[in-house]
Amino acid sequence: MVSVYEDHPGDALRINSPIPHPVPHLGTQPFPTTIAEAAPQPNGAGPGTEAFRYWVAADALSRAGQTWASSVPAGTQWHSTVGGALTANLAAGNDLNAFYDRRGLWFFRRTVAGLTVAACESPEVVEHEPGHAILDVLRPRLFNTATAETAALHEAFGDITATSKTFSAAAASTYPRSTAPIRRSSTTPPPGSTRTRSCGAATGEGLALIRRCFD
Ligand SMILES: [Zn+2]
Structure with missing residues (x-):
């Protein structure tokens, strides 16, 4: 098992708690990925460590490929x-x-006010980027078309890739597994509520619609 974030890490005042996931497999077809940095031991290293960032990224890359594989x-x-x-x-x-640039995926980091923000430590950022690469496979002419609409479609596809697992029915039934306190407004439903399940259903229907477009 490895320790990862299941969704966005949160902000500096309310960092989400990692959860255990099985060690991800990156070589799965049709969207095999690899990571340039050496794989650390899956020893449960926590947030802010290079080992944690590696396994968050690996887990997210694996999930992104699974979203569209079928x-x-x-x-x-x-x-x-x-x-x-x-x-x-x-x-x-x-x-x-x-970003994705037809050579690979590039994740940057910067220390701001003493806090290092590593793009690869957010599963949603990591899942978004292969979304660009997968849409590029399906519709390559969209990649370099100089219109705001095609750029927007690319961003939307990346975001759908990033959120589909979070809002899947399986995830919604247990989401979130974080133990950190999460501030919610009075209008925000609790996890697993009707609205959360509706998001899952809506996202599932959206994915089905997009898949039909590529048939
Ligand atoms: Zn993007």
């Missing part, structure tokens, strides 16, 4: 310049950014 034609491969596996670089430089 929806794409047999033999689907990454864009030709990516290579056999999409490589994620977890320490790409000093910035608050992450």
Whole structure:
């Protein structure tokens, strides 16, 4: 098992608690990934450590691939310049950014007011970026089209990839497993409430609609 965040880490005042997940497998077809940095031992290292960031990223990359694996034609491969596996670089430089560029995935980090913000430590950021790569596989002409609409579609696809697991029915039934206190407004329903399940159902319907578009 590895220790990971299941969704966004939270802010500095209310960091979510990690949860245990099985050790992820990155080589799964049709969207195999790899991580440029060496794999640390899955020893349960906590937030802020390089080992924790590695396993958060690995878990999220695996989840992103699983989201679309059953929806794409047999033999689907990454864009030709990516290579056999999409490589994620977890320490790409000093910035608050992450992107996909047909060579790989690049996750930056920066220390702000004493707090190091590493893009690869957020599963939602990590799941978003392979969303770009997967849409690029399905509709390559959208990648370099100079219109705001295609850029927006790319961002939306990445966000759907990032949130689909969170709002899946299985996740909604147990979500969240964090033990940290979470401030909620009086209008925010508790976990597993009707609204949460509705989000899960709506997201599932949205995914089904998108999958039909690619049939
Ligand atoms: Zn994006």
